[in-house]
Amino acid sequence: MTTQFPHIFQPLQLRHKTLRCRINFGAHTANMSLDGLPVDQHLGYYTERARGGAGMIVVEPVPAHRFTKLTRGNFRADDDSVIPYFRRITESVHEHGAVILQQIYHVGAHGDWDNSFSPNWSPSGLPSMHDSDGSHAMTESEIEEVIEGFGRAAYRAKQAGYDGCELMAAYNAVIEQFWSPYCNRRDDRWGGSFENRMRFSTAVLERIRKYCGDDFIIGMAISVDPTRPDVLSLDDQVEIAAWHDARGLYDYVTVGSGSYFEFTRIIPTFVYEEKMGPPYAEAIKRAVKHIRVQAESHIRTPENANYVIASGQADMVSIVRGQIADPHLVNKAREGRPEDIRPCISCNQMCWGRRSRDYWISCLVNPSSGREYLWGGDRFTPAERPRSILVVGGGPAGLEAARVAASRGHKVTLAEASDRLGGQFRLAGMQPRRAQILDLIGWYETQLQKLQVAVKLNTYMEPDEVKAFGADAVVIATGSLPAGTGYQRALPQESLPGADKPNVWSVEDVMSRTARPGKRVLLLDDTGNWRGVGTAWHLAEQGHEVTLLTPDAAVGRELVRTSADGPARQRLRRLGVRFLTESAVTEWHGDGATVLDLLSGETRRMEFDALVLATTNVAEDSLARTLVDSGIELHAVGDCVSPRHAPAAIYEGRKLGLEL
Numbered sequence: 001m002t003t004q005f006p007h008i009f010q011p012l013q014l015r016h017k018t019l020r021c022r023i024n025f026g027a028h029t030a031n032m033s034l035d036g037l038p039v040d041q042h043l044g045y046y047t048e049r050a051r052g053g054a055g056m057i058v059v060e061p062v063p064a065h066r067f068t069k070l071t072r073g074n075f076r077a078d079d080d081s082v083i084p085y086f087r088r089i090t091e092s093v094h095e096h097g098a099v100i101l102q103q104i105y106h107v108g109a110h111g112d113w114d115n116s117f118s119p120n121w122s123p124s125g126l127p128s129m130h131d132s133d134g135s136h137a138m139t140e141s142e143i144e145e146v147i148e149g150f151g152r153a154a155y156r157a158k159q160a161g162y163d164g165c166e167l168m169a170a171y172n173a174v175i176e177q178f179w180s181p182y183c184n185r186r187d188d189r190w191g192g193s194f195e196n197r198m199r200f201s202t203a204v205l206e207r208i209r210k211y212c213g214d215d216f217i218i219g220m221a222i223s224v225d226p227t228r229p230d231v232l233s234l235d236d237q238v239e240i241a242a243w244h245d246a247r248g249l250y251d252y253v254t255v256g257s258g259s260y261f262e263f264t265r266i267i268p269t270f271v272y273e274e275k276m277g278p279p280y281a282e283a284i285k286r287a288v289k290h291i292r293v294q295a296e297s298h299i300r301t302p303e304n305a306n307y308v309i310a311s312g313q314a315d316m317v318s319i320v321r322g323q324i325a326d327p328h329l330v331n332k333a334r335e336g337r338p339e340d341i342r343p344c345i346s347c348n349q350m351c352w353g354r355r356s357r358d359y360w361i362s363c364l365v366n367p368s369s370g371r372e373y374l375w376g377g378d379r380f381t382p383a384e385r386p387r388s389i390l391v392v393g394g395g396p397a398g399l400e401a402a403r404v405a406a407s408r409g410h411k412v413t414l415a416e417a418s419d420r421l422g423g424q425f426r427l428a429g430m431q432p433r434r435a436q437i438l439d440l441i442g443w444y445e446t447q448l449q450k451l452q453v454a455v456k457l458n459t460y461m462e463p464d465e466v467k468a469f470g471a472d473a474v475v476i477a478t479g480s481l482p483a484g485t486g487y488q489r490a491l492p493q494e495s496l497p498g499a500d501k502p503n504v505w506s507v508e509d510v511m512s513r514t515a516r517p518g519k520r521v522l523l524l525d526d527t528g529n530w531r532g533v534g535t536a537w538h539l540a541e542q543g544h545e546v547t548l549l550t551p552d553a554a555v556g557r558e559l560v561r562t563s564a565d566g567p568a569r570q571r572l573r574r575l576g577v578r579f580l581t582e583s584a585v586t587e588w589h590g591d592g593a594t595v596l597d598l599l600s601g602e603t604r605r606m607e608f609d610a611l612v613l614a615t616t617n618v619a620e621d622s623l624a625r626t627l628v629d630s631g632i633e634l635h636a637v638g639d640c641v642s643p644r645h646a647p648a649a650i651y652e653g654r655k656l657g658l659e660l
């Protein structure tokens with residue numbers, strides 16, 4: 001065992017169970033169920049993290065009541081039919097040495113009618129934080145129905161083999177709504193005084209203990225959002241945790257950040273600092289005497305986990321995205337090889353970015369996430385017949401194809417035309433606060449070296465050179481190029497008049513420092529993602545006066561799904577970036593642009609020194625097209641097939657690497 005992270009690997013007693021380490025895989029909505037039942041996809045997903053060394057796994061929430069539904073994939077509430085399905089998961093996770101809990105929630109006012117087709121029940125009938133719906137103030141008997149729902153859900157979990165349950169009060173769910181004087185305006189025994197506001201959680205916890213007995217862990221998930229004066233403050237949460245602790249009502253508390261008012265701090269992107277939850281956990285830990293305290297929120301790495309535990313901020317940590325990205329994070333840390341941990345890049349693109357659109361979750365850097373039951377996780381099957389593989393192109397698709405093929409025993413050569421690996425992904429990593437992408441490229445470099453992939457930089461391969469190389473199979477991953485036309489979705493023209501003038505640049509030109517734009521820059525963002533937003537941020541930090549123009553109603557439309565749009569817009573504004581929304585450019589004049597207001601149809605001439613185009617690229621498929629009838633076994637992956645986001649490139653690289 002490594003001594004590199006000594007604090008992580010001290011076992012921890014949690015009621016009747018001993019956790020083998022201090023890194024857990026906390027609750028989050030994987031959103032994979034079919035017809036409300038846990039399926040093979042869940043089984044593979046949770047088993048892989050147990051196999052990878054997690055101490056405790058908390059399975060995504062089951063609703064405490066049939067009216068509280070938040071996602072398409074919520075498990076069936078109040079229905080014993082889930083028990084045998086959950087039992088498969090608990091048995092498999094136990095087999096791999098982890099403790100397993102079931103999260104149970106009731107989101108109160110914040111349910112989703114499109115999923116529940118029911119009114120949202122809350123303490124005082126206040127509006128949802130999610131949408132414009134109001135809620136129904138519960139009667140006494142309805143409160144009892146929900147308390148009983150929690151008790152029965154916990155008992156069902158016990159029957160399914162869970163070691164305990166975790167209740168979600170966090171993000172202003174119904175338990176917190178009862179705690180909060182802002183959400184709880186009742187004047188009966190459930191509201192008013194502090195003791196009355198604690199009555200609901202006390203009743204829920206006592207009911208669970210009564211139904212499930214002593215050998216059953218009970219946890220409580222809470223969160224702190226310092227940006228909102230109308231949710232409980234850290235001081236309130238400290239007082240509430242100490243009150244429950246003094247009465248022995250639960251065994252641990254897990255402390256995160258954010259609220260449903262503002263999702264951005266619940267699952268923070270790279271825009272935010274790391275270790276957001278630990279300072280809150282530390283305050284709680286100082287105030288409690290008996291319970292264990294878990295910290296969560298942007299802890300990400302074993303180094304962070306070790307620091308949090310060593311410094312006494314918490315007894316254990318939850319790392320969710322870090323273990324989505326690398327299910328074997330814990331074992332790799334235990335074996336003293338942290339350089340092999342595939343880093344989560346805090347992008348939220350395929351985890352929260354899919355969940356927020358009600359798909360099952362996956363991962364940009366690890367497309368096996370959610371596909372473990374199909375692809376066997378990160379344990380690749382050796383190739384039946386090792387062959388020589390030539391990969392042309394060292395962007396994300398080529399890197400992943402080369403890595404997986406070499407892991408399976410193929411002899412791989414990777415040829416990259418430039419002097420570095422990473423392709424356009426490297427340029428993205430040079431945008432402000434996106435350096436975690438460079439860490440990922442560094443991880444690929446390490447892995448390719450360990451796998452003895454022959455990496456040839458500055459190697460542009462002509463079709464004849466590919467043929468002469470004589471590989472058994474060739475992977476074309478030559479990426480995409482800026483279109484340079486200034487095509488905009490909002491206009492019926494294929495190209496922008498004036499786009500061929502010398503002071504027109506692509507985002508790639510800017511980020512590779514090829515461009516020398518003048519002071520006043522018009523950035524035409526037809527994509528709504530980090531290509532435009534991150535380049536505008538970079539230019540503004542360099543001292544340019546930036547105007548970001550978009551056909552959309554708000555800047556960063558495609559970042560909404562990752563909850564990064566608000567923080568990104570805030571930073572652009574603070575840097576003085578001007579926004580022109582619902583607009584298009586009808587002509588570039590060399591010293592300015594004619595700008596069209598898409599709502600009024602009016603045009604105006606505006607002066608700028610340079611135009612930067614953040615528009616959709618075109619496939620660089622010339623090599624693939626030339627070789628298509630050459631008789632070579634040829635495979636094309638990533639942007640050279642069709643320009644898309646990095647997740648598509650890595651997914652196709654992984655899939656091909658498994659098939660070769």
Ligand code: SF4
Nearest residue numbers: 344345347348351364
């Ligand atoms: Fe991390 Fe991005 Fe993967 Fe989510 S999609 S786990 S944020 S790398």
